Amino acid sequence: MIEAKGLGKSYRRFQAVRGVSFEVRPGEVYGLLGPNGAGKTTTLRMLATLLRPTAGRARVAGFDVVRQSLEVRRNLGIVNGGMKVYDKLTGYEVLDFFGSFYDLWGAKLKERIAWAAELLRIERAVLSKQVKDMSSGMQQKIVIARAILHQPQVLLLDEATAGLDVFARRALLDFVRQYAGLGKTLVYSTHVMSEAEEVCDRVGFMNKGLLVYEGSLQEALALGSGNLERAFIRRLEEVA
Numbered sequence: 548m549i550e551a552k553g554l555g556k557s558y559r560r561f562q563a564v565r566g567v568s569f570e571v572r573p574g575e576v577y578g579l580l581g582p583n584g585a586g587k588t589t590t591l592r593m594l595a596t597l598l599r600p601t602a603g604r605a606r607v608a609g610f611d612v613v614r615q616s617l618e619v620r621r622n623l624g625i626v627n628g629g630m631k632v633y634d635k636l637t638g639y640e641v642l643d644f645f646g647s648f649y650d651l652w653g654a655k656l657k658e659r660i661a662w663a664a665e666l667l668r669i670e671r672a673v674l675s676k677q678v679k680d681m682s683s684g685m686q687q688k689i690v691i692a693r694a695i696l697h698q699p700q701v702l703l704l705d706e707a708t709a710g711l712d713v714f715a716r717r718a719l720l721d722f723v724r725q726y727a728g729l730g731k732t733l734v735y736s737t738h739v740m741s742e743a744e745e746v747c748d749r750v751g752f753m754n755k756g757l758l759v760y761e762g763s764l765q766e767a768l769a770l771g772s773g774n775l776e777r778a779f780i781r782r783l784e785e786v787a
């Protein structure tokens with residue numbers, strides 16, 4: 548469902564992402580893990596057709612991210628940790644507005660909003676609140692609801708739990724597993740290894756623009772004697 552081959556992005560002489568290759572299958576949660584500046588966001592933005600690669604290629608849902616960007620966008624949702632929504636609108640109005648981008652109107656839109664709200668455990672009363680009156684956890688749920696209204700095959704989550712309290716974080720981690728359970732494909736980018744341990748089936752470690760390790764969660768845990776953070780550090784020492 549996602550296939551990146553030698554994907555790279557350079558800014559003048561600086562290589563933010565250097566020849567990254569990986570694949571993600573339907574129903575799988577792939578953890579893209581690494582410290583700040585590793586190149587995770589740049590990689591996800593290339594997959595989402597928001598940044599043009601300067602090397603390699605990638606396909607999402609069978610479509611090329613450069614030559615078939617419209618088809619890619621139809622099949623993909625992306626969420627960044629710091630995404631904002633218009634805070635004077637109610638939750639319902641936000642979803643109504645974004646639904647129109649995907650040709651969702653009337654009864655169909657209502658049905659999709661109810662579907663997303665149930666999946667994300669957003670109460671009806673919250674949908675009629677203005678965004679500015681919602682907790683940051685609720686706001687993030689609206690952001691995610693907005694990203695899945697068109698029921699994309701592929702969902703890219705970039706530091707999606709940043710700044711959330713324990714309840715909102717829990718709801719989002721549960722949502723990730725549930726969405727994968729629908730046969731969807733997810734990339735979960737984070738520097739919080741404990742979250743990845745909980746939701747990912749496979750993980751890739753990124754550092755300085757390179758994918759330095761890839762394996763199933765079990766393999767990665769074994770590498771770190773049961774701890775993902777230790778595995779990450781060991782792998783980095785090996786390649787240093």
Ligand SMILES: Nc1ncnc2c1ncn2[C@@H]1O[C@H](COP(=O)(O)OP(=O)(O)OP(=O)(O)O)[C@@H](O)[C@H]1O
Pocket residue numbers: 558561562563581582583584585586587588589590738
């Ligand atoms: N427009 C740009 N021009 C130059 N350098 C950039 C640009 N965008 C990103 N970079 C650099 O590319 C590198 C990778 O950034 P990226 O945001 O992809 O990392 P990340 O792993 O997502 O980290 P973070 O969690 O901090 O977002 C960083 O060194 C960053 O400073």
